[in-house]
Amino acid sequence: MRMRRCWAEIDRSALKHNLWALGRLAGRRVGLVPAVKANAYGHGVGIVGPVMASGRGVVALGVAHVGEALEVRALGIRRPVMIFGACLRGEMADVVRGGFEAMISTEDEAKWFAAAARRAGRVARVHVKVDTGMGRLGVWHEDAMALIEGVARSNDLALAGVCTHFACADTDRAFTRMQWRRFSKVRQMVKRRWPGARCHAANSAGLLGFPEAVGDLVRPGIALYGSSPLRNRAGLFRPVMTWKARVTLVREAERGRTLSYGATFTAVRRMRVAVVSAGYADGYSRAWSNRGVMLVNGRRCPVVGRVTMDQTLVDVTRAGDVRAGDEVVLIGPGLPVEELAEGLGTISYEVFCNVGPRVVRVAV
Numbered sequence: 001m002r003m004r005r006c007w008a009e010i011d012r013s014a015l016k017h018n019l020w021a022l023g024r025l026a027g028r029r030v031g032l033v034p035a036v037k038a039n040a041y042g043h044g045v046g047i048v049g050p051v052m053a054s055g056r057g058v059v060a061l062g063v064a065h066v067g068e069a070l071e072v073r074a075l076g077i078r079r080p081v082m083i084f085g086a087c088l089r090g091e092m093a094d095v096v097r098g099g100f101e102a103m104i105s106t107e108d109e110a111k112w113f114a115a116a117a118r119r120a121g122r123v124a125r126v127h128v129k130v131d132t133g134m135g136r137l138g139v140w141h142e143d144a145m146a147l148i149e150g151v152a153r154s155n156d157l158a159l160a161g162v163c164t165h166f167a168c169a170d171t172d173r174a175f176t177r178m179q180w181r182r183f184s185k186v187r188q189m190v191k192r193r194w195p196g197a198r199c200h201a202a203n204s205a206g207l208l209g210f211p212e213a214v215g216d217l218v219r220p221g222i223a224l225y226g227s228s229p230l231r232n233r234a235g236l237f238r239p240v241m242t243w244k245a246r247v248t249l250v251r252e253a254e255r256g257r258t259l260s261y262g263a264t265f266t267a268v269r270r271m272r273v274a275v276v277s278a279g280y281a282d283g284y285s286r287a288w289s290n291r292g293v294m295l296v297n298g299r300r301c302p303v304v305g306r307v308t309m310d311q312t313l314v315d316v317t318r319a320g321d322v323r324a325g326d327e328v329v330l331i332g333p334g335l336p337v338e339e340l341a342e343g344l345g346t347i348s349y350e351v352f353c354n355v356g357p358r359v360v361r362v363a364v
Contacts, residue, residue, distance in 0.1 A: 005277040006245040007360040014238035031059035035221035042352035044361030092116040114156035127161035132182040161198040169205035170229040205229040227348040242332035245278035260305025283354040295329035
């Protein structure tokens with residue numbers, strides 16, 4: 001059997017725990033729409049999708065576009081699929097044929113979806129997105145009711161829901177409360193006239209920090225994968241991914257030797273250096289050159305020299321007996337993703353999503 005060189009272990013029990021924890025926070029009457037977009041935040045939709053689809057309280061899976069929706073269907077998952085992003089006009093026939101739920105922001109989108117549904121002899125289920133401060137997708141909250149009424153009147157469209165998206169639920173409580181107040185005004189009018197329409201706003205940070213903003217559905221993302229957007233709630237979730245690679249070579253470097261491209265590192269003492277089979281083509285960022293850390297034999301070992309496309313050098317002088325074939329941890333217990341992200345000035349979402357396609361995802 002061929003040895004894996006660089007892989008990510010995906011803990012299904014941790015996924016189930018995190019979904020359970022989020023469902024408990026939301027409450028039994030609130031539906032869950034787990035986000036499995038972007039290859040399940042880099043964790044592998046083929047592993048994550050079936051786990052999420054079978055979860056208690058899950059009413060749909062959330063994806064970014066119709067291509068991802070079709071990928072979910074190809075896995076044999078029959079749950080409803082909600083498309084979070086805007087659909088191009090040429091994609092709408094596939095959305096209707098697939099029975100996927102779409103979010104719309106404009107009257108033109110409503111007309112195009114209605115026409116696609118009419119041609120297919122179906123009714124398209126749409127959620128009207130309301131922009132309360134995100135400034136990305138959605139009809140401005142002051143103008144929302146006109147679009148909602150137009151959808152509700154259409155014979156070719158079903159008003160499945162009305163939603164908004166929080167811009168900074170993890171950083172700005174006052175701004176998030178303002179967004180919720182704006183959405184609540186729309187929500188109250190919708191519920192009076194169309195009580196079956198589901199109103200939803202909360203992402204992971206919204207659910208954790210603003211229980212009043214739960215609504216009828218929640219759309220959790222990053223917390224599913226064990227990274228809490230609110231540090232004071234981090235203990236609720238279990239990390240799902242452990243990213244590993246193998247040592248391919250161990251060598252001695254005398255004082256004065258330069259290491260890797262650009263000769264940016266010079267050994268100041270005799271040292272043992274391990275070559276690790278992971279580089280920026282695998283998603284291990286070049287920005288970690290001379291500043292990253294990997295776990296070798298449970299010891300934190302510094303990255304030395306520049307990260308290259310397929311390989312990274314690590315100082316294992318103090319890591320005991322290290323040999324070719326040994327496992328190295330890039331993300332996992334003792335080396336949390338949040339630490340790596342903070343060191344790069346980014347967020348855990350980006351670190352996960354950057355784990356490349358040649359890194360094999362393995363369910364454990």
